[in-house]
Amino acid sequence: MSVLLALDVGLAALVLALAIWTIFAREVFAAVVGYVAYGLLLSIVWVRLFAVDVALTEAAIGSGVTGVLLVGAAGRMREAGNAAATEQPREPQRFWAAVLPPLGILIGIHIFWAGADEPGGAFQGGAILATMWMITMMARLTEVPPVSSVWLRLALVVSPAVFLAIGVAGVAVAIGFFAYPTGFAKPLILFIEAFMTLSIAVTLPTLVAGPPRRVPRR
Amino acid sequence: MSLVLDLLSITTIGAGAFFFFAGTMGLLRFPDALTRLHALTKADNLGLGLVVLGLLPHMASLLVALKLVAIWALVQLAGATVAQLIGRAVRRKGPAA
Numbered sequence: 001m002s003v004l005l006a007l008d009v010g011l012a013a014l015v016l017a018l019a020i021w022t023i024f025a026r027e028v029f030a031a032v033v034g035y036v037a038y039g040l041l042l043s044i045v046w047v048r049l050f051a052v053d054v055a056l057t058e059a060a061i062g063s064g065v066t067g068v069l070l071v072g073a074a075g076r077m078r079e080a081g082n083a084a085a086t087e088q089p090r091e092p093q094r095f096w097a098a099v100l101p102p103l104g105i106l107i108g109i110h111i112f113w114a115g116a117d118e119p120g121g122a123f124q125g126g127a128i129l130a131t132m133w134m135i136t137m138m139a140r141l142t143e144v145p146p147v148s149s150v151w152l153r154l155a156l157v158v159s160p161a162v163f164l165a166i167g168v169a170g171v172a173v174a175i176g177f178f179a180y181p182t183g184f185a186k187p188l189i190l191f192i193e194a195f196m197t198l199s200i201a202v203t204l205p206t207l208v209a210g211p212p213r214r215v216p217r218r
Numbered sequence: 219m220s221l222v223l224d225l226l227s228i229t230t231i232g233a234g235a236f237f238f239f240a241g242t243m244g245l246l247r248f249p250d251a252l253t254r255l256h257a258l259t260k261a262d263n264l265g266l267g268l269v270v271l272g273l274l275p276h277m278a279s280l281l282v283a284l285k286l287v288a289i290w291a292l293v294q295l296a297g298a299t300v301a302q303l304i305g306r307a308v309r310r311k312g313p314a315a
Binding site for chain 1: 299302303
C-alpha cells in the first residue's frame with residue numbers, strides 16, 4: 001500500500017469517525033466544534049480529489065460561515081435562561097479585525113479574479129470578503145447595517161438581477177436565453193461573477209448578523 | 219547542492235512535524251485550558267514555521283515562496299489573537315470543567 005493511499009484511507013476514516021462523534025456528542029458546543037473540524041477535514045478530502053474549488057467553498061462556507069452561525073446559536077441557547085449578556089468585544093478581537101481586512105479583501109478579490117483560470121471564483125472570493133465584514137462587525141468596528149438600508153437591499157438583489165438581465169439579453173443578441181454572443185463569453189461571465197461576489201459578500205454577513213433587533217427610526 | 223537542500227528540508231519539516239505532534243500531545247494531555255493553549259501555540263508558531271522553512275527551497279518562484287511566508291505570518295497573528303481571547307475568557311469565567 002502506497003503512502004498516499006494509506007493517508008487517504010486514514011483521512012476518510014477520520015472524517016467518518018468525526019461525523020459520528022459529532023452526531024453523538026452530548027454537549028451542543030462540543031458538537032459544533034466537531035462539525036467545524038469535520039468541515040476542515042472534508043475540505044482536505046476535496047483537495048485529495050483534485051476539486052480545489054469545492055475545497056475552498058467547503059472550508060469557507062461549510063466550516064467557516066456555518067461554524068460561526070452554529071457557535072452563535074449554541075451561545076444563544078446557553079444564555080437562554082440568563083439576561084441577554086451582550087459581550088463587549090475585547091482588545092485582541094478589535095486588533096485582529098483592524099489588521100486582517102485589508103489583506104483579506106485583497107485575497108478575496110484575487111481569488112475571485114483568479115477564478116477565471118485557476119481554482120477560485122465568485123463564491124470563494126465572496127465568502128472571504130464576507131468574512132472580513134463579519135469580523136469587523138463582531139468587533140463592533142462597523143455597525144450592522146439596518147435592513148431598511150437601500151444600498152444593502154440593492155447589493156443583495158443586484159446579482160440575480162444582472163444575471164437574469166444578461167440571460168434575457170441573450171434572446172435578443174445571441175441564439176437564445178443565457179446564450180452569450182461569440183467572443184463575449186469571458187467578459188460577460190466575469191461581469192456576472194463580479195456582481196455575484198458582491199451579493200455573496202453581503203448575504204453571508206447579514207445571515208450571521210441574524211434578525212434585526214432594533215426597530216428602525218422613522 | 220540539491221542533496222544538501224533536500225536534507226535541510228527533511229530535517230526542518232521533520233522537526234516541524236515533531237512540534238505539531240508535541241503540541242497535539244500537550245492539547246490532549248495537559249490538565250487545564252491555559253497550559254493546553256501554551257502547547258498549541260508552540261505547534262502553530264514553531265511547527266508551521268519549520269514546515270514552511272523546509273518547503274521554501276522547493277518553491278517554483280520567489281512569489282510562491284513569499285505566499286508561504288505570508289500564510290505562516292497570518293497563522294501566527296490568528297493564533298496569537300485566538301490565544302489571547304481564550305486566555306481572557308478563561309481568566310474571566312474561571313477554567314471550564
